[in-house]
Amino acid sequence: xxxxxxxxxxxxxxxxxxxxxxxxxxxxxxxxxxxxxxxxxxxxxxxxxxxxxxxxxxxxxxxxxxxxxxxxxxxxxxxxxxxxxxxxxxxxxxxxxxxxxxxxxxxxxxxxxxxxxxxxxxxxxxxxxxxxxxxxxxxxxxxxxxxxxxxxxxxxxxxxxxxxxxxxxxxxxxxxxxxxxxxxxxxxxxxxxxxxxxxxxxxxxxxxxxxxxxxxxxx
Amino acid sequence: xxxxxxxxxxxxxxxxxxxxxxxxxxxxxxxxxxxxxxxxxxxxxxxxxxxxxxxxxxxxxxxxxxxxxxxxxxxxxxxxxxxxxxxxxxxxxxxxxxxxxxxxxxxxxxxxxxxxxxxxxxxxxxxxxxxxxxxxxxxxxxxxxxxxxxxxxxxxxxxxxxxxxxxxxxxxxxxxxxxxxxxxxxxxxxxxxxxxxxxxxxxxxxxxxxxxxxxxxxxxxxxxxxxxxxxxxxxxxxxxxxxxxxxxxxxxxxxxxxxxxxxxxxxxxxxxxx
Amino acid sequence: xxxxxxxxxxxxxxxxxxxxxxxxxxxxxxxxxxxxxxxxxxxxxxxxxxxxxxxxxxxxxxxxxxxxxxxxxxxxxxxxxxxxxxxxxxxxxxxxxxxxxxxxxxxxxxxxxxxxxxxxxxxxxxxxxxxxxxxxxxxxxxxxxxxxxxxxxxxxxxxxxxxxxxxxxxxxxxxxxxxxxxxxxxxxxxxxxxxxxxxxxxxxxxxxxxxxxxxxxxxxxxxxxxxxxxxxxxxxxxxxxxxxxxxxxxxxxxxxxxxxxxxxxxxxxxxxxxxxxxxx
Numbered sequence: 001x002x003x004x005x006x007x008x009x010x011x012x013x014x015x016x017x018x019x020x021x022x023x024x025x026x027x028x029x030x031x032x033x034x035x036x037x038x039x040x041x042x043x044x045x046x047x048x049x050x051x052x053x054x055x056x057x058x059x060x061x062x063x064x065x066x067x068x069x070x071x072x073x074x075x076x077x078x079x080x081x082x083x084x085x086x087x088x089x090x091x092x093x094x095x096x097x098x099x100x101x102x103x104x105x106x107x108x109x110x111x112x113x114x115x116x117x118x119x120x121x122x123x124x125x126x127x128x129x130x131x132x133x134x135x136x137x138x139x140x141x142x143x144x145x146x147x148x149x150x151x152x153x154x155x156x157x158x159x160x161x162x163x164x165x166x167x168x169x170x171x172x173x174x175x176x177x178x179x180x181x182x183x184x185x186x187x188x189x190x191x192x193x194x195x196x197x198x199x200x201x202x203x204x205x206x207x208x209x210x211x212x213x214x215x216x217x218x219x
Numbered sequence: 220x221x222x223x224x225x226x227x228x229x230x231x232x233x234x235x236x237x238x239x240x241x242x243x244x245x246x247x248x249x250x251x252x253x254x255x256x257x258x259x260x261x262x263x264x265x266x267x268x269x270x271x272x273x274x275x276x277x278x279x280x281x282x283x284x285x286x287x288x289x290x291x292x293x294x295x296x297x298x299x300x301x302x303x304x305x306x307x308x309x310x311x312x313x314x315x316x317x318x319x320x321x322x323x324x325x326x327x328x329x330x331x332x333x334x335x336x337x338x339x340x341x342x343x344x345x346x347x348x349x350x351x352x353x354x355x356x357x358x359x360x361x362x363x364x365x366x367x368x369x370x371x372x373x374x375x376x377x378x379x380x381x382x383x384x385x386x387x388x389x390x391x392x393x394x395x396x397x398x399x400x401x402x403x404x405x406x407x408x409x410x411x412x413x414x415x416x417x418x419x420x421x422x423x424x425x426x427x428x429x430x431x432x433x434x435x436x437x438x439x440x441x442x443x444x445x446x447x448x449x450x451x452x453x454x455x456x457x458x459x460x461x462x463x464x465x466x467x468x469x470x471x472x473x474x475x476x477x478x479x480x481x482x483x484x485x486x487x488x489x490x491x492x493x
Numbered sequence: 494x495x496x497x498x499x500x501x502x503x504x505x506x507x508x509x510x511x512x513x514x515x516x517x518x519x520x521x522x523x524x525x526x527x528x529x530x531x532x533x534x535x536x537x538x539x540x541x542x543x544x545x546x547x548x549x550x551x552x553x554x555x556x557x558x559x560x561x562x563x564x565x566x567x568x569x570x571x572x573x574x575x576x577x578x579x580x581x582x583x584x585x586x587x588x589x590x591x592x593x594x595x596x597x598x599x600x601x602x603x604x605x606x607x608x609x610x611x612x613x614x615x616x617x618x619x620x621x622x623x624x625x626x627x628x629x630x631x632x633x634x635x636x637x638x639x640x641x642x643x644x645x646x647x648x649x650x651x652x653x654x655x656x657x658x659x660x661x662x663x664x665x666x667x668x669x670x671x672x673x674x675x676x677x678x679x680x681x682x683x684x685x686x687x688x689x690x691x692x693x694x695x696x697x698x699x700x701x702x703x704x705x706x707x708x709x710x711x712x713x714x715x716x717x718x719x720x721x722x723x724x725x726x727x728x729x730x731x732x733x734x735x736x737x738x739x740x741x742x743x744x745x746x747x748x749x750x751x752x753x754x755x756x757x758x759x760x761x762x763x764x765x766x767x768x769x770x771x772x773x
Contacts, residue, residue: 005490073449075476075488212478294668299593322670330668336661339684349669352679399665406669 007072011081014068015140017061018085018092022136024054025092028099029132029195033125035106036188039114044106051100058093061085077209084209088139088202095132095198098191105184112181120167121185124160124192127153128199135202144210147203157196164189239456239471245270245410245440246291251305253286253295253464260286262464264305270409273432273441275455275472277448279487283464284444288412291442292328293321309410326353329403333415335395337387337402342379345387345398346370349406365405373401374431393424400431411435413443417450429454448488452476460484530755537752540745546753550715550731553740559750561717565632565726566757568718569711570701572636577643577700578693584644585651585689590677592652601652607645615641616706624710632718632725635711639703643696650692654685694765698758704729728754 028047035043065086068074074082131153138146168186172179204216246268253261261283268274276284289295290303293314307314314324326349337345346366349355356362366383370376375397379390387398396416403411413432417425432441432454445451451458451472458475460467460483468481479485486492544558551557588601619638624630658681666676682689707713712724713734728750735747 007490075448075452076479076485078489079477292668294664297664297667322672325668326670330664332661332664332668334661336659336665338662338665338680348666348671348679352669352671352675402665402669 007068007074007078010064010068010072011074011078014061014064014082014085017057017064018088019136019140021054021057021061021089021092022132022139024050024057025096025099026129026132026136028054028096029102029125029129032099032102032106033122033129035103036109036125037122039106039110041107041110044103047103048100051096054093054096058089061089065089080209080212084139084205088205091198091201091205095195098195098198101191102188105188109181109184112184113178115178115181115185120160120164121189121192124157124164124189127157127160128192128195131157131196131199132202135199135206138203139206139209142206142210144207144213147206147210151200151203154196154200157193161189161193239272242269242272244268245309247306247308249306249308251287251290251303251307253283253290253304254302255298256300260464261290264466266459266466266469268410268440268442269457270440271436271438272456273436273443273454274457274459275451276442276444276459276461277446277451277487278461278467279492280446281463282461284461285414286464287461288414288442288444291410291412292325292330294325294330296321326406327408328410328412329406329408331396331399331403331411331413331416334419335392335399337390337395337398339386339388341384342387342390342398343383346401346405349402353406355406369401369405370398372404372435373397374427374434375401391424393420393427396420396424396428397431400428404435408439410440410442413441415444415446418446425450448476460487462487533748533752533755536745537748537750540749541752545746545749549717549726553742557746559728559731559746559753561714562726562728562731562750563753565711565714565718566701566728568632568721568725569635569639569707569727570697572632572721573639573643573700574693574697576636577640577696578647580640581644581647581693581696582651582689584648586655586677586682588648588652589655590673590681604645604648607641608649611705612642612703613705613709616709619706620709627722629722630710630712630724632711632721632723635707635725635727636721638706638710639700642703642706643700646696646699647693650695651685651689654688654692655681657688658684690768691765694761698761698765701758701761702729702754704733708733728757 028050031043032047034040035047065082068082072078131150134150135147138144138150165186168182168189172182204214207213207215244267248264248266248268251261251264252259264287276288278284286295290307291314295301295303303315305315309324309327313319338348340348343366346369347362350362350365356365367376367380370379375394378394379398387395390398396419400411400416417428420428429450432443435441436456443451443454445454455472457469458472459469460475460479460481462483468475468479468484470479475484476488479488544556546558546563547560548556548558549561550559584600584604588597588604591597592601616638619634619641623634623637627634662680662684663676666680667673671679707727707730711727711730713730714724714726716726718725732747732750732754735743735750738744
């Protein structure tokens with residue numbers, strides 16, 4: 001005998017909100033990477049301009065979570081869900097921030113000579129994007145198993161980062177004239193690596209939500 | 220300035236969630252079945268109640284939690300036509316064994332009721348009643364001491380110490396309930412059963428009772444029936460969920476309310492049914 | 494405020510009419526009582542004086558009074574209370590505390606029937622059982638007869654009053670380890686005490702007006718009572734005797750005695766109300 005609950009509506013609203021935020025972060029990342037590889041300063045500017053919307057979304061979700069906590073006193077599964085959403089929103093916002101940081105580098109890079117194969121930054125960006133997409137999917141489906149799979153892929157990004165790091169340092173030593181450009185690209189790689197870590201956080205929250213297991217700092 | 224190898228104490232206390240300490244079992248119930256005439260109200264209840272903790276019984280109306288509570292001090296005996304099967308062991312004795320001393324049981328297991336029920340006597344006489352009929356004190360000053368202690372333990376002393384001879388019925392609802400608690404405490408039971416003790420009280424009186432329970436559990440084993448889940452969460456260390464006369468789950472309160480084991484429990488706690 | 498609608502006016506009129514009607518009925522009921530008291534007072538006040546209240550009866554023409562009757566009534570009341578009230582309360586307690594079984598239902602039925610027996614029948618019964626055996630009338634027999642009338646009344650009111658004591662009070666005492674008898678004696682009966690006392694007092698007031706049973710048991714006397722084994726005077730019997738006599742002087746005394754009796758009964762009722770006002 002299920003009872004109609006206002007709480008259910010509010011939980012659905014929260015879920016929609018966080019998925020929208022996730023979508024925005026995904027889009028920002030993709031756009032920033034496209035701007036980087038296609039040397040498109042306009043696209044980069046659009047990413048930066050859109051960031052305010054993303055910030056507002058996060059604040060709104062934050063407020064909604066507090067309302068649900070205080071007005072509905074959720075318990076058990078509902079409690080874990082709202083808790084996860086409340087922690088996930090700032091993580092998604094930070095992912096978007098790192099996308100902005102990448103976008104900020106684009107106009108500067110466009111003043112410099114192009115690096116012929118962007119080392120493997122493009123590949124890193126693709127992995128990061130797909131990890132984020134899969135993490136959000138796992139969250140929507142309450143799928144802890146899928147979330148754990150995504151966490152494993154973080155190793156790929158970390159490996160790529162190390163490799164790019166070495167490559168770029170080598171290049172900076174060999175061709176000091178383009179050192180600034182190389183340094184910027186190194187930072188872009190760093191941002192992507194951080195995004196990988198954040199996506200891991202999202203997956204940990206999904207596992208907590210689905211199984212009440214806390215796997216932070218344990219892998 | 221520490222030297223290498225020296226162990227330095229951390230600069231801050233790492234907050235740890237208190238873990239439930241291991242405790243002896245005070246009351247152990249095995250396969251309890253209870254009947255009102257032909258209809259069965261409790262089905263195969265098996266449960267251990269540890270000492271010096273608060274255990275809350277939750278569940279929808281009619282789930283049998285109050286019936287079960289009352290089997291613990293045999294208060295159901297006064298209702299004609301009731302039948303008990305199974306064992307309830309306290310201090311290694313079955314309280315339902317033939318020849319068991321019910322009066323002695325009720326001295327060890329006190330009860331506080333949903334609606335406060337002070338006797339139409341003075342405040343002093345109310346608290347002294349249990350002491351007098353059980354002849355627990357030998358002279359007047361000892362009686363007065365015990366009454367004063369009980370009233371202090373029930374956090375009522377300061378409000379009534381100047382009017383002990385006045386009628387108990389002149390107290391407010393919250394005070395009357397604390398008086399009933401003092402009355403139960405005076406005979407120094409080992410277990411205190413509380414049947415929705417705050418359901419008839421306003422929020423401030425309720426929180427006073429809850430604070431009281433928190434203090435009392437240092438000395439007594441407390442079992443509290445409540446239909447208010449937030450209260451169970453605030454007050455208890457362990458929670459037992461009943462449904463239709465069956466015990467569905469017993470768990471540490473914190474776990475019960477964040478990640479219960481049974482789906483039925485979760486459905487009830489999240490309000491998905493009645 | 495505008496004018497009331499028609500239905501409003503009708504309603505108010507009907508309400509007013511009904512109020513007046515019930516007020517009229519009340520006046521009628523109270524008025525009858527007032528008339529009776531007033532008439533008695535008027536007829537009786539003439540012969541009322543201190544001598545009258547203290548003297549025993551004298552032959553016609555010599556005055557005399559109802560002193561012995563007043564004392565006699567008091568003795569009879571005391572006697573009947575001593576027997577009837579404890580027995581009645583005990584019966585009431587039994588019925589309420591153990592009232593579930595077959596035996597209790599039978600007892601309850603008998604008690605109810607006893608309430609309805611005409612008092613003259615009680616008197617004749619006591620006559621046959623006690624007076625004939627003792628071969629003389631006595632205050633003792635009169636007391637017994639009155640007690641037999643009191644018992645069912647006291648028993649029923651006691652039972653009802655005890656039933657009114659909330660179950661939660663009993664449970665509270667039981668939960669403290671009190672055995673059942675202690676709960677009944679120490680908590681339930683004190684809680685019902687004022688109700689029980691009211692019942693007892695009302696039974697007393699009722700019984701103090703009985704005449705017929707006394708005719709067969711206490712019979713009546715001209716003298717102040719000396720012991721319980723002798724016939725004894727009572728106000729009611731005295732009134733009866735004086736009223737059916739042919740003498741005007743005695744008629745006047747009957748009216749005065751009636752006034753005294755009414756005053757006594759009224760006083761008992763007022764006393765009951767005063768003593769049982771709510772303290773706890």
